[in-house]
Amino acid sequence: xxxxxxxxxxxxxxxxxxxxxxxxxxxxxxxxxxxxxxxxxxxxxxxxxxxxxxxxxxxxxxxxxxxxxxxxxxxxxxxxxxxxxxxxxxxxxxxxxxxxxxxxxxxxxxxxxxxxxxxxxxxxxxxxxxxxxxxxxxxxxxxxxxxxxxxxxxxxxxxxxxxxxxxxxxxxxxxxxxxxxxxxxxxxxxxxxxxxxxxxxxxxxxxxxxxxxxxxxxxxxxxxxxxxxxxxxxxxxxxxxxxxxxxxxxxxxxxxxxxxxxxxxxxxxxxxxxxxx
Amino acid sequence: xxxxxxxxxxxxxxxxxxxxxxxxxxxxxxxxxxxxxxxxxxxxxxxxxxxxxxxxxxxxxxxxxxxxxxxxxxxxxxxxxxxxxxxxxxxxxxxxxxxxxxxxxxxxxxxxxxxxxxxxxxxxxxxxxxxxxxxxxxxxxxxxxxxxxxxxxxxxxxxxxxxxxxxxxxxxxxxxxxxxxxxxxxxxxxxxxxxxxxxxxxxxxxxxxxxxxxxxxxxxxxxxxxxxxxxxxxxxxxxxxxxxxxxxxxxxxxxxxxxxxxxxxxxxxxxxxxxxxxxxxxxxxxxxxxxxxxxxxxxxxxxxxxxxxxxxxxxxxxxxxxxxxxxxxxxxxxxxxxxxxxxxxxxxxxxxxxxxxxxxxxxx
Amino acid sequence: xxxxxxxxxxxxxxxxxxxxxxxxxxxxxxxxxxxxxxxxxxxxxxxxxxxxxxxxxxxxxxxxxxxxxxxxxxxxxxxxxxxxxxxxxxxxxxxxxxxxxxxxxxxxxxxxxxxxxxxxxxxxxxxxxxxxxxxxxxxxxxxxxxxxxxxxxxxxxxxxxxxxxxxxxxxxxxxxxxxxxxxxxxxxxxxxxxxxxxxxxxxxxxxxxxxxxxxxxxxxxxxxxxxxxxxxxxxxxxxxxxxxxxxxxxxxxxxxxxxxxxxxxxxxxxxxxxxxxxxxxxxxxxxxxxxxxxxxxxxxxxxxxxxxxxxxxxxxxxxxxxxxxxxxxxxxxxxxxxxxxxxxxxx
Numbered sequence: 001x002x003x004x005x006x007x008x009x010x011x012x013x014x015x016x017x018x019x020x021x022x023x024x025x026x027x028x029x030x031x032x033x034x035x036x037x038x039x040x041x042x043x044x045x046x047x048x049x050x051x052x053x054x055x056x057x058x059x060x061x062x063x064x065x066x067x068x069x070x071x072x073x074x075x076x077x078x079x080x081x082x083x084x085x086x087x088x089x090x091x092x093x094x095x096x097x098x099x100x101x102x103x104x105x106x107x108x109x110x111x112x113x114x115x116x117x118x119x120x121x122x123x124x125x126x127x128x129x130x131x132x133x134x135x136x137x138x139x140x141x142x143x144x145x146x147x148x149x150x151x152x153x154x155x156x157x158x159x160x161x162x163x164x165x166x167x168x169x170x171x172x173x174x175x176x177x178x179x180x181x182x183x184x185x186x187x188x189x190x191x192x193x194x195x196x197x198x199x200x201x202x203x204x205x206x207x208x209x210x211x212x213x214x215x216x217x218x219x220x221x222x223x224x225x226x227x228x229x230x231x232x233x234x235x236x237x238x239x240x241x242x243x244x245x246x247x248x249x250x251x252x253x254x255x256x257x258x259x260x261x262x263x264x265x266x267x268x269x270x271x272x273x274x275x276x277x
Numbered sequence: 278x279x280x281x282x283x284x285x286x287x288x289x290x291x292x293x294x295x296x297x298x299x300x301x302x303x304x305x306x307x308x309x310x311x312x313x314x315x316x317x318x319x320x321x322x323x324x325x326x327x328x329x330x331x332x333x334x335x336x337x338x339x340x341x342x343x344x345x346x347x348x349x350x351x352x353x354x355x356x357x358x359x360x361x362x363x364x365x366x367x368x369x370x371x372x373x374x375x376x377x378x379x380x381x382x383x384x385x386x387x388x389x390x391x392x393x394x395x396x397x398x399x400x401x402x403x404x405x406x407x408x409x410x411x412x413x414x415x416x417x418x419x420x421x422x423x424x425x426x427x428x429x430x431x432x433x434x435x436x437x438x439x440x441x442x443x444x445x446x447x448x449x450x451x452x453x454x455x456x457x458x459x460x461x462x463x464x465x466x467x468x469x470x471x472x473x474x475x476x477x478x479x480x481x482x483x484x485x486x487x488x489x490x491x492x493x494x495x496x497x498x499x500x501x502x503x504x505x506x507x508x509x510x511x512x513x514x515x516x517x518x519x520x521x522x523x524x525x526x527x528x529x530x531x532x533x534x535x536x537x538x539x540x541x542x543x544x545x546x547x548x549x550x551x552x553x554x555x556x557x558x559x560x561x562x563x564x565x566x567x568x569x570x571x572x573x574x575x576x577x578x579x580x581x582x583x584x585x586x587x588x589x590x591x592x593x594x595x596x597x598x599x600x601x602x603x604x605x606x607x608x609x610x611x612x613x614x615x616x617x618x619x620x621x622x623x624x625x626x627x628x629x630x631x632x633x634x635x636x637x638x639x640x641x
Numbered sequence: 642x643x644x645x646x647x648x649x650x651x652x653x654x655x656x657x658x659x660x661x662x663x664x665x666x667x668x669x670x671x672x673x674x675x676x677x678x679x680x681x682x683x684x685x686x687x688x689x690x691x692x693x694x695x696x697x698x699x700x701x702x703x704x705x706x707x708x709x710x711x712x713x714x715x716x717x718x719x720x721x722x723x724x725x726x727x728x729x730x731x732x733x734x735x736x737x738x739x740x741x742x743x744x745x746x747x748x749x750x751x752x753x754x755x756x757x758x759x760x761x762x763x764x765x766x767x768x769x770x771x772x773x774x775x776x777x778x779x780x781x782x783x784x785x786x787x788x789x790x791x792x793x794x795x796x797x798x799x800x801x802x803x804x805x806x807x808x809x810x811x812x813x814x815x816x817x818x819x820x821x822x823x824x825x826x827x828x829x830x831x832x833x834x835x836x837x838x839x840x841x842x843x844x845x846x847x848x849x850x851x852x853x854x855x856x857x858x859x860x861x862x863x864x865x866x867x868x869x870x871x872x873x874x875x876x877x878x879x880x881x882x883x884x885x886x887x888x889x890x891x892x893x894x895x896x897x898x899x900x901x902x903x904x905x906x907x908x909x910x911x912x913x914x915x916x917x918x919x920x921x922x923x924x925x926x927x928x929x930x931x932x933x934x935x936x937x938x939x940x941x942x943x944x945x946x947x948x949x950x951x952x953x954x955x956x957x958x959x960x961x962x963x964x965x966x967x968x969x970x971x972x973x974x975x976x977x978x979x980x981x982x983x984x985x986x987x988x
Contacts, residue, residue: 077530092528094521096588097514105518106529108511119509325743332742339735441858443829445756456760482767559730559757563829565860566757569729603735610739616697616723 005068006031007170007201008053014061015048022048024225025062030170035192035202037212037233040222041245046205049222050172053203054086055079066169083169087159087176095148099140100129102147103162132165133157136194153184160191164200171195171202177211189215209238221245308633309580309597312626316604324611332607334490340603341492342367342551344596346567347574348503349547351595354578355507356540357520357587358413358420363548363574365431366405367567370398370552372435375444375562378451387450391557394451398553399546405431406545410538424541435564443563446556455557459489492554499550504592516540520587576623577602580630589634601626687719688746690948692941693736694724695751695776696861700917700985701890701937702751705775707986708938709749712945720945721745728827728861730757737761741768747948749941751776755831759789766791771951775940777831785961793951796943796963798935800832803914803967804839804888807933810969811884811912812843812851814930819883822873823856824866824892833888836914840886854881859892866895867902874903882909890915897928916970917985924975932970934983939965 006029015023023045030036040046051057053064055073064071066082073079076086093102104125111121126143133140138157140150147155156176163171173192177185185208192202192215206212212219213233221228221244229244246254256263321328346363353360374394381390405427412423446452453472462468463477464484473485507513515536518526527533548567556562579585580601581594605622692709694702706722713720723740725732730753740748741764748770752758759779762772772792774782780789811821823840826833837856844853855878859866866887873879885900887893893913900909906927913920916934923929943963950958968983975981 076528080530088528090524092522092525094518094525094588096517096521101514101518105525106531108514110511113509117509118511120511120514327742329742332739335735335738335742339738342731441828443754443756452760456764481769483769555731559734559754559760561730561754561757563754563757565729565827566731569725569727569732606735607739607742610723610736611743613721616726620726 004031007067008203009065009068010049010053010062011065012062013049013052013059013064015045015052015057015059021225023052023059026222026225026227027062028220028227028230030201030203032201033196033199034218035196035204035216037216037219038203038205038222039207039209039212039219039241039245040228043224044222044245045225046222047174050086050174050203050205053079054084054172080166083167084172085163085166085168085170086172087156087163087174089175089178091155091159093147093155093159096146098144098146099133099150099158099161100125100143102158103129103132103165105162107166128165129161132161136161136164136191138191151184152180153187156180156184156188157191160188160195164195164198168200171200172205173202174205175207176204177206177208185211209241213238223247309582309594309601309630312629313597313601313604316601316608320604320608320611324608324613327608327611330488334488334493336600336603336607337496338490338492340599341496342555342567343570343574343577343603344496344599345499345551345554346548346570347577347595347599348500348592349544350574351503351578351581351583351590351592352507352516352540353420353544354575354583354585355520355587355590356516356537357523358537358540359424359575359585360409360541360544361421361424361571362405362409362427362431363544363551364567364569364571365428365435365564366402366545366548367552367555367570368562368564369405369431369435369438370402370549371556371562371566372439372444372552372564373401373562374398374553374556375446376438378556379444379446379448381448383448387454390448390451391454394556395550395553398549398556402545402549402552403542404545406542407538409545410541413541414534414537432564432568439562439564443561446560446562451557452560455491455554455560457491458487459491459494460487462486462488492558495554499547500592500596507592512536512539517588520589522588573602573623574599576627580626582630582634584634598630688949688952689719689721689744690747690749690945691721691723691740691743691745692775692944693733693740693748693750694722695733695753696728697724697726699890700987701776701915701935703987704985705751705937705941707941709941709945711938712942716945716949718945718949725753728753728830730754733758734761737765741765741770744768745770746952747771747773749773749775749944749948752779752831753777754829755779755781756829763791771948773944773947775944776937782831783962793959794944794947794961794963796940796947797832797965798967799964800835801839801842802964803933803935804836804841804886805843806839806967806969807836807886807912807914807931808840808843810931810933810971811840811886811910812847814910814912815851815883817847818850820852820854820881821884821886822854822870822882823886823888824870824896825856825858825888826861826892827858836886836888840888852881854878859895861889861891863891863895863898866892867898868895870896870899871902874899874905874909879903884910884912886912886914888914890917890920893929894919894923897923901928915985916968916983917987921970921975921984924970924972930971934968934970934980934985936965936967936983937985 008030010026010028012025012027013023014025026049038046048057052059055076055078071082094105109121109124110118113119130143138161140154147158176188180188189211195202204216216233218230218232219241220230221241223245346367350360350363374397377397378390378394381393409423409427412418413420457471460468460470461473462485463474463480467474507516515531518531519533519536523533552567555566577598578590578595580598581590583590583594602623606619609616609619690713692706702724710720723736725736733753738761748765752774755778762779766772774792774795776797778795781787782795784790784792784795821844823837825837828834841853844851857869859869870885873882885896887896893911897911900906900911910930912931912933913923913929914933916932920929920932924932947959950956968980970980
């Protein structure tokens with residue numbers, strides 16, 4: 001894998017908002033068929049980093065290379081045109097439309113009526129949607145119902161299917177399993193694996209450690225805007241990752257609390273000392 | 278390459294369809310139909326003379342103004358907005374059409390006069406439509422407020438254009454077209470299209486059977502076009518999309534700003550068309566002719582199943598909504614009931630429509 | 642969603658076709674049974690009249706209704722009464738159409754617009770219904786030789802004369818010199834336009850002693866009238882105003898309110914056209930100085946009488962124009978029986 005040209009390379013990406021440095025010279029690489037977990041506490045800069053890759057923000061410094069070529073997106077649509085599909089937490093779906101309408105949203109397929117009028121080609125869109133959903137083994141029995149009638153997991157699936165259909169080159173997912181029940185979370189993870197197996201790399205933001213460890217190949221941890229660390233999943237464990245997320249100092253405290261609590265002194269505000277034991 | 282999903286409980290299932298509720302489902306979807314049918318039956322039984330061709334044709338012709346405005350409003354409401362300016366845009370357009378048509382000399386062929394009137398009215402309708410659309414789409418001011426402002430502006434503009442007085446058209450031909458029927462049948466078997474047959478010796482006007490009044494024909498054509506637009510075109514689908522989620526539409530690449538402007542222009546154009554129809558029927562144009570119809574046209578859209586939050590609604594629904602209101606108004610006259618009851622009746626139907634809609638959402 | 646619409650549409654397309662077929666079949670059947678083309682029943686003594694008011698709930702029209710009902714009861718005729726919620730041709734036309742379908746024998750109507758209501762009333766006439774104008778007219782009111790001649794008669798006040806009477810009385814009340822302002826209703830209503838015309842003629846007849854300060858339209862809203870007059874009184878023109886003529890009830894009421902608010906009661910004289918109880922109250926407490934009462938009850942009863950004449954062939958008794966008169970009420974004669982009888986009823 002390491003010899004293959006990375007699909008995405010981010011070099012020294014930098015973004016500040018006024019006095020706050022949101023992303024501080026972060027670099028990373030994603031190769032075909034890799035699932036990268038992007039972890040970090042709130043405010044670590046994960047969302048900002050993602051938004052720069054997907055074209056929602058313009059970087060203040062650094063470079064983004066897609067298939068080796070430097071790119072600069074002024075709008076998310078440009079990123080999408082280059083094959084970077086982003087699935088946001090709110091899914092960006094229209095609840096009142098059905099699955100196939102959502103899959104083809106903004107990219108509707110037309111046909112000619114009476115030779116001169118351009119109208120929606122519903123049968124084509126239904127057929128193609130059915131196909132991509134089958135390909136991803138997503139079961140939606142009645143494709144023509146508005147998606148508000150589908151479960152959360154199925155809606156996620158539609159969102160993913162949309163990205164896949166339009167030949168996503170790189171998939172970015174922001175908290176895909178938040179607000180889903182356990183069986184549905186498993187289904188989404190399965191879809192991510194399917195994507196990986198089809199060679200589509202996935203950059204996954206998640207708070208859910210279990211998910212990340214279940215499905216990712218590598219994990220990149222951010223803390224306070226910079227990259228705190230990067231590990232192969234096979235070579236690390238949850239504790240270490242958490243440690244990277246929250247920082248060494250805090251980790252030491254936690255570790256000590258865990259290992260030798262009797263040696264700890266806890267000071268309360270009224271200056272009286274208590275021993276825990 | 279499929280990963281076997283043996284161990285994973287089937288999260289693919291959507292909530293199982295409650296098959297026992299299927300009949301209720303049909304009723305809730307088709308309730309307005311049923312209601313309409315019941316209304317017609319009720320008034321036919323209780324009101325003498327309600328059920329006849331003449332009455333139904335006149336109901337159709339008289340509801341044309343409201344329905345044409347409501348058709349434009351349907352698109353606006355589905356897209357998540359509202360247009361309060363349509364009444365006065367209709368008035369402004371009627372004044373413009375009347376001015377243009379009455380200024381064209383008698384030597385100009387009638388259909389050119391009509392075309393000129395229509396073109397002028399639609400042209401003037403573009404202005405409030407564009408202003409509404411641009412301010413709503415670009416400046417992000419809520420539609421209620423913008424169109425409320427335009428309500429006042431169009432009203433003033435209409436009165437200024439007309440010099441404060443209703444504008445009459447003296448050219449006789451216009452009114453004849455506006456009130457013409459497609460087919461006239463004489464008792465002696467003769468018939469003609471679009472105008473009364475000549476030589477009406479000994480035949481009283483009431484003996485002539487008239488079929489399909491002009492406003493009704495126009496209404497049917499316009500309704501079909503709007504239905505096609507909303508159902509078959511990309512413009513129609515984008516209308517639903519923007520109403521469902523403006524943000525999702527934006528991210529999907531739908532040109533939301535342009536679309537919104539088009540929607541409000543369309544609404545204004547429909548209001549203008551209603552204005553021209555008014556002028557042709559009444560040989561008259563005035564700034565305030567459309568104002569009494571505004572709330573009725575919005576009510577028709579709501580009764581028809583549209584949600585004020587956007588994303589829902591159909592042309593057919595709006596037609597039924599307008600029909601229900603028109604039939605209530607007409608039927609109560611035949612029943613001989615105090616006409617103030619019609620307001621209560623229409624108000625009750627609006628509330629009923631919203632309640633059924635809520636219940637429908639909970640059932641699914 | 643619209644693919645649900647597909648389901649919905651095909652479900653409803655069937656229902657639509659079924660429903661339409663049922664209705665058309667039923668309608669055609671009934672029509673064939675003589676529903677739509679026969680003339681209104683003129684062979685029985687069960688005549689049906691309809692009085693279509695200019696607007697519902699207005700005391701002027703309520704009084705007219707009472708007069709009409711009295712005559713209807715006396716002549717054994719059934720009288721229906723209806724009217725639009727607002728004084729608007731857009732709302733009145735469908736009412737006319739419904740009564741045409743209902744096949745009344747006589748339609749007595751106060752048309753909301755003299756031009757717009759021509760077409761609907763022509764339809765009524767073509768359907769064999771006798772049309773009689775009360776209060777307002779269509780065309781130019783001259784049903785003998787004007788552009789519109791199908792209505793049987795125009796029964797109403799001579800509003801030009803009425804305006805003139807009001808104007809002259811007002812001019813006298815302000816001492817034959819000064820400025821008069823006219824608060825009018827909506828352009829296009831034949832009656833109020835003529836009252837303004839009459840008042841202006843009275844002013845012109847003073848040869849400059851009295852001048853017209855201005856006029857405005859309040860759309861039949863007392864609140865708007867009040868606003869307009871208040872603004873006028875506060876403006877530089879305010880000092881020129883000695884008298885105000887309100888061409889209908891709400892106009893005068895609004896003007897009176899504004900004058901009261903400006904503390905000019907008694908200094909600015911107000912003439913009120915139309916005499917509901919509120920106007921008399923205003924007269925009694927000094928807000929208004931003159932009330933010109935029309936005779937709506939006479940209009941109603943004459944119209945019903947004429948309807949019966951027409952149906953029974955006594956067409957020679959029908960005059961094309963019946964000017965009904967006025968009662969000028971002021972503080973000196975308000976309690977006379979004639980004045981009291983002229984006050985409009987509101988129910």
